[in-house]
Amino acid sequence: MLLTPLKRERATDAVYRALREAILDGLLRPGERLDVAELAGKLGVSLTPVRQALQMLAAEGLVEVRPRSGTYVAGVSASDVRDTFDVRCALECLAAELAIERITREEIGRMKKLLQEMTRPIRTARDRHAHAARNSEFHMILLRAAGNRRLLALYEELHAHIQIARIHAADKEWPGRLEQESAEHRAIVAALEKRDLPRLIEALRRHIFRARDSLVAAVENKTTGESA
Ligand SMILES: [Zn+2]
CATH class of the missing domain: 1.10.10.10 (Winged helix-like DNA-binding domain superfamily/Winged helix DNA-binding domain)
Known part of the structure; x- marks a missing residue:
């Protein structure tokens, strides 16, 4: 049976x-x-x-x-990426408010470890998958630390990290933005360590909106390239 x-x-x-x-x-x-x-x-x-x-x-x-x-x-459209990332930013900033006092040193330590692992060079599809999983986990630590199930469910429903993975797979230029991504992640961790909410929100907004604009540009370039 x-x-x-x-x-x-x-x-x-x-x-x-x-x-x-x-x-x-x-x-x-x-x-x-x-x-x-x-x-x-x-x-x-x-x-x-x-x-x-x-x-x-x-x-x-x-x-x-x-x-x-x-x-x-399913297709990936620039407008869907924009919509997804605008909502993602709002949810992550809410998570920041809820997590700022709750997040433990161990959780911040795990974010730091992921930060370090994400500086590894990306040469193969396997490297790309590993990087995507670490980036997703980095943000999920903050979301889980917020301790709000509804918020977590809404965030997961966005599937923002699936969009990132799909667009990166088709975009040869994105590893050139790794240093920038890394600096943004470091700013997020630094603000968490200081339990400085305004700085954390500023760092999250800068990171998520920059990512949104990069991804939208990648989708739009690809569309133009295909039709040209
Ligand atoms: Zn990130």
């Missing part, structure tokens, strides 16, 4: 991971139609895990199910 669902669960997870990586890396391109039978054939699994994996990806905003049409890789 236990073995069947477990096995199916594993196939779903494996399909989910494979498709997620292919979308984040741009191997499956925005707007591309995803045919369940074809994917199942290519991956050597039955239809059910593919359907389930596509549902998980839809919940993350990576695929789009269009009724009576099919399932497609």
Whole structure:
């Protein structure tokens, strides 16, 4: 009784991971139609895990199910990035207010360790994935330290870090901005260590709005490049 669902669960997870990586890396391109039978054939699994994996990806905003049409890789638009990052900034500043007195030295210490790890050079797709995961975790420490479940759920629902990963995969120039990103992260940690809320909010706004503008520019350049 236990073995069947477990096995199916594993196939779903494996399909989910494979498709997620292919979308984040741009191997499956925005707007591309995803045919369940074809994917199942290519991956050597039955239809059910593919359907389930596509549902998980839809919940993350990576695929789009269009009724009576099919399932497609979701697009990334400049306006969506702008909207997402404006809300992200508001939520992160609220987290800052709630976390400023609550965040522990250990949590700040973990942010510092991630900061250091994020200075490693990025040469391969693997490096890029590791960097994206560390950047996400850096911000999640602050969000969790706020101790507000509703806020955490809203933040996770934005999937801002998925957008970052997708845009970076297609943007060869972003490693050139690593030094700037690192300086912004250091300012965030420095303000947290001093428990200086106005400085923390200023540092967060500078970081998130700069990231927003860089990502929007990357999306717009890519669109122009494709149509030219
Ligand atoms: Zn960051």
